[in-house]
Amino acid sequence: MREERARRKRDPKRTREAILEAAREVLARDGKEGLSVAQVAQRAGVNRGTAYQHFQTREQLIEATAAWVSDKLYRAVFGDPAHAHDRPVKGHDIEAVNEHLAAFAMENPALGRIWLFEVLSSSRPSDDPFWRQYASSFARFAKTPSAQPGMDLEVLSVLFLAGHFIWPVWARAHARSAKERQQMVKRFTREVLRLTLHGTLRPEKFRDLDARVGRRRDK
Amino acid sequence: MREERARRKRDPKRTREAILEAAREVLARDGKEGLSVAQVAQRAGVNRGTAYQHFQTREQLIEATAAWVSDKLYRAVFGDPAHAHDRPVKGHDIEAVNEHLAAFAMENPALGRIWLFEVLSSSRPSDDPFWRQYASSFARFAKTPSAQPGMDLEVLSVLFLAGHFIWPVWARAHARSAKERQQMVKRFTREVLRLTLHGTLRPEKFRDLDARVGRRRDK
């Protein structure tokens, strides 16, 4: 019942970070509705009252955590939001985006789950910065002559994003070694590449990528 | 505070069903960790004690609900589990499976979410009957000469299943008219078909499906 013995050394920034970190863990494990401030505070080694000092309410704590994750995700895949201009749009870049995404998702399965669930349950998912950037990269690529005609970009975005974030959950990323995780990422990106080459890309325009897949086409 | 006025007419089967139905609603809205027996009972118009008579514990109630959903899903896509033999495996059947799945997911976005989350959080996802059947259909098809070589079936299964269940959530299926939902299903299945034709299927073997997509291939 007693919360903690020794009084925490004073460092509000670090305290805030500790709370957010604990919130991420709890949120990933128990989901939005399963998060309690009490549990987060205990896990962070902080008095519950202190948590309420930093985040006025349970709801705000969740919100702040989700924002943190979205930002982290954005940076991992697209880099600094400040340099959001002059992004190239060739086929290789969509490929690079997916690879970064797959790697991040596998290394942070919990965060990916948080982001996905949070975006899905938000009233306007397309307000999320990461989603916007992902979709717009896709859209710019679609206008390219390298792209297959007739694609439904919204469907494809949802399909690929869902896949990227759910694959690590399925693959039990958290219970595996770094090497295994790396292998899982490889499997996923290879399959996505194979799929896109013959589904959303014109193979004849990406012979180099085609070769990387190592699939024989017996025609 | 007082739970109900008139005593419920005695009909244990119906009562059990009412509880399960309410549990599905709550589970879909608040997720596994957000479900409380109290809320379920109230929504079902049943005394909390009665709910505990039918399901010994909160955990068992959730389990029973998930099993119900899995069964419903299985039947919607594959039909009666009793006739699980002699299933054909041609390309058209994978296509039919995906169409049934897309329609079910769109008509029951809540149930789809329940299933997906439950399977993902279970310790052995591949124990789920629906998953097994889906994966095995896929696997049998993959051995067919109609299938593309070199596919990673596990990745593809996760990718497509995740997409099917998350698309309706994204598309806000619950807030749309029947007509709109139907249109959303069409969009999704068309795009999946287009994708598979040029990613997991050999187009030259499916000229009829190719025509249905209505995509011109300017070779």
Added chain:
DNA sequence: TTACTAGTCAACACTGATGTTGATTATCCG
């Protein structure tokens, strides 16, 4: 040093959840 600011914490009041128990009574069956 001293006074102030603010980060940290214990305790409080309250709400709602869990699982249990015993009373009530509809329904069934001999």
Added chain:
DNA sequence: CGGATAATCAACATCAGTGTTGACTAGTAA
């Protein structure tokens, strides 16, 4: 009919969670 069965419910004990308040004290600046 009349007793047994079991479905339903109210009430109880217990515990966890929320948000608030005031006391304590580390750090800071005059």
